[in-house]
Amino acid sequence: MQQLNVDVAVIGAGTAGLGAYRAAKEHTASVVMIEGGPYGTTCARVGCMPSKLLIAAAEAAHDIGKADKFGIEVPAKPIIHGKQVMQRVKSERDRFAGFVVEAVDGIPAEDKIRGYAKFIDATTLQIDDHTQITAKRIVIATGSRPTYPAPWAELGDRLLINDDVFEWDDLPESVAVFGPGVIGLELGQALHRLGVRVLMFGVGNQVGPLSDPDVAEYARNAFAEEFYLDADAKVETIKRDGDRVFLAYNDKQGEYIETHVDYVIAATGRRPNVDKLGLENINIELDERGVPTADHYTLQTSVPNLFIAGDASNQIPLLHEAADQGRIAGDNAGRFPDIRAGLRRSAIAAVFSDPQIAMVGQSHRELEKQYGSCGCFATGEVSFENQGRSRVMLKNKGMLHVYGEQGTGRFLGAEMIGPSAEHIAHLLAWAHQQKMTIAQMLDMPFYHPVIEEGLRTALRDLNAKLHLGPAMIEQCMECGPGA
Numbered sequence: 001m002q003q004l005n006v007d008v009a010v011i012g013a014g015t016a017g018l019g020a021y022r023a024a025k026e027h028t029a030s031v032v033m034i035e036g037g038p039y040g041t042t043c044a045r046v047g048c049m050p051s052k053l054l055i056a057a058a059e060a061a062h063d064i065g066k067a068d069k070f071g072i073e074v075p076a077k078p079i080i081h082g083k084q085v086m087q088r089v090k091s092e093r094d095r096f097a098g099f100v101v102e103a104v105d106g107i108p109a110e111d112k113i114r115g116y117a118k119f120i121d122a123t124t125l126q127i128d129d130h131t132q133i134t135a136k137r138i139v140i141a142t143g144s145r146p147t148y149p150a151p152w153a154e155l156g157d158r159l160l161i162n163d164d165v166f167e168w169d170d171l172p173e174s175v176a177v178f179g180p181g182v183i184g185l186e187l188g189q190a191l192h193r194l195g196v197r198v199l200m201f202g203v204g205n206q207v208g209p210l211s212d213p214d215v216a217e218y219a220r221n222a223f224a225e226e227f228y229l230d231a232d233a234k235v236e237t238i239k240r241d242g243d244r245v246f247l248a249y250n251d252k253q254g255e256y257i258e259t260h261v262d263y264v265i266a267a268t269g270r271r272p273n274v275d276k277l278g279l280e281n282i283n284i285e286l287d288e289r290g291v292p293t294a295d296h297y298t299l300q301t302s303v304p305n306l307f308i309a310g311d312a313s314n315q316i317p318l319l320h321e322a323a324d325q326g327r328i329a330g331d332n333a334g335r336f337p338d339i340r341a342g343l344r345r346s347a348i349a350a351v352f353s354d355p356q357i358a359m360v361g362q363s364h365r366e367l368e369k370q371y372g373s374c375g376c377f378a379t380g381e382v383s384f385e386n387q388g389r390s391r392v393m394l395k396n397k398g399m400l401h402v403y404g405e406q407g408t409g410r411f412l413g414a415e416m417i418g419p420s421a422e423h424i425a426h427l428l429a430w431a432h433q434q435k436m437t438i439a440q441m442l443d444m445p446f447y448h449p450v451i452e453e454g455l456r457t458a459l460r461d462l463n464a465k466l467h468l469g470p471a472m473i474e475q476c477m478e479c480g481p482g483a
């Protein structure tokens with residue numbers, strides 16, 4: 001058994017772990033980073049990047065299908081070569097993951113330990129059966145993994161998670177996607193647009209991360225127009241039948257349907273990788289999901305020398321958050337006991353479906369919880385169906401709700417499904433972090449004709465509802481045609 005003594009040990013070499021390692025190194029040379037799985041990060045290998053590559057191929061196919069609406073005839077139905085689609089997804093994905101592996105290669109060999117770490121006590125880690133590390137401070141950056149109902153395991157290799165999809169050499173004929181959350185919507189819609197027969201089933205009517213009932217209903221209808229989506233499904237049977245999966249369900253009209261698909265894709269949520277860390281060996285405070293609780297600004301857990309970051313922290317499972325949290329946790333582990341509050345940015349999330357979905361600041365659900373029924377916040381809205389530039393581009397599907405505080409006029413948050421939501425979300429998140437009022441946001445320039453003019457309409461509506469601006473008028477003459 002190899003024995004090591006270090007100042008800081010980082011568990012996990014994902015986005016959060018790499019950030020933590022680098023930040024801790026600013027304070028002490030004695031830092032190790034422990035990785036049990038492949039290098040390259042979840043985001044680059046099986047997450048953000050390959051999913052966006054698949055979506056890019058799907059968009060290309062979809063845009064050709066829409067050309068006739070502009071008066072452009074495409075003489076034949078486009079042929080989707082699944083093998084070539086998957087080849088590009090994988091080769092570009094490997095390129096992105098390769099950059100990360102190159103960066104890891106640049107880390108001194110003595111700082112990298114291969115194997116899975118487990119706590120023996122609050123300062124001792126066992127790595128597989130070969131190394132014991134005594135570390136004064138430890139950062140847990142172990143990421144998350146998909147979770148699904150246990151009986152589905154009986155489907156064997158017909159049950160897939162996102163990682164498996166990005167290993168395909170060709171596209172299948174059909175899939176059933178369980179979970180119309182972020183991963184399910186992105187992958188399911190992309191596969192549908194690439195010619196795969198897609199059935200999507202959810203529970204409790206949840207779609208994506210949306211919590212505003214009107215925006216969520218719009219989203220459900222918009223996606224259901226394009227492919228089979230039942231967000232509150234009654235699936236009676238899911239079982240393996242030879243090389244396929246047999247499904248029996250009552251469709252949205254109540255009709256009993258029996259069908260077969262090639263695969264079931266489980267996109268039913270993810271759980272932090274903290275259950276196999278031996279946390280029972282340390283006296284640490286856990287939340288209801290068994291995840292160590294941590295201070296929002298310092299990422300310090302209830303055990304002072306232990307920090308947690310990224311998806312493992314169960315805070316906000318997004319890439320930029322993993323990077324921020326990793327940096328903060330690593331910096332504090334390095335400088336311990338003189339720990340500092342790190343910058344936590346305004347919340348922003350985007351789903352790369354079409355239409356895209358975006359969430360900024362406080363969600364509708366959080367505002368309802370905070371303000372109750374006191375009428376202390378108002379909602380401004382816009383539909384993109386008649387919005388000028390959106391119509392020009394035939395992307396006029398969607399709605400935006402913006403929330404503002406009564407009295408102060410402060411911008412609180414937004415939920416959106418619609419065109420360019422990823423960009424509008426950034427404008428809104430920057431305004432949110434600057435603690436701007438709706439009036440200040442309306443003082444900012446808006447070009448013409450752009451999709452952001454729709455945002456201005458929603459902000460004007462909100463300002464009027466906060467009794468801080470003029471009443472809304474149906475057709476704003478000075479705003480430019482179709483604004």
Ligand SMILES: Cc1cc2nc3c(=O)[nH]c(=O)nc-3n(C[C@H](O)[C@H](O)[C@H](O)COP(=O)(O)OP(=O)(O)OC[C@H]3O[C@@H](n4cnc5c(N)ncnc54)[C@H](O)[C@@H]3O)c2cc1C
Pocket residue numbers: 011012013014015016017034035036037038041042043046047048049051115116117118141142143144162183273276277309310311312316317318319320322
């Ligand atoms: C399909 C998909 C699409 C996504 N798309 C986006 C997107 O578009 N935008 C976005 O912001 N986010 C996206 N995400 C989320 C984003 O990928 C994650 O939030 C981010 O990668 C988390 O980084 P992390 O460092 O916490 O975890 P990871 O990168 O998973 O790193 C954790 C590491 O810890 C290792 N590990 C685990 N346990 C141990 C142990 N006991 N000992 C040693 N090592 C261990 C693992 O092997 C892993 O390498 C997506 C995720 C998925 C799955």
Ligand SMILES: NC(=O)c1ccc[n+]([C@@H]2O[C@H](COP(=O)([O-])OP(=O)(O)OC[C@H]3O[C@@H](n4cnc5c(N)ncnc54)[C@H](O)[C@@H]3O)[C@@H](O)[C@H]2O)c1
Pocket residue numbers: 149178179180181182183184186201202203204206207208209267268269270316317318349350351352
């Ligand atoms: N664009 C992005 O930024 C992006 C993309 C992908 C993933 N991510 C991150 O990954 C996280 C995890 O994504 P996810 O999609 O796995 O989780 P999710 O929580 O977004 O969605 C899970 C969905 O599965 C449904 N569900 C649960 N049990 C079910 C069942 N038995 N049958 C049918 N449906 C069921 C839930 O109601 C929910 O709608 C996201 O929260 C996000 O932070 C981000």
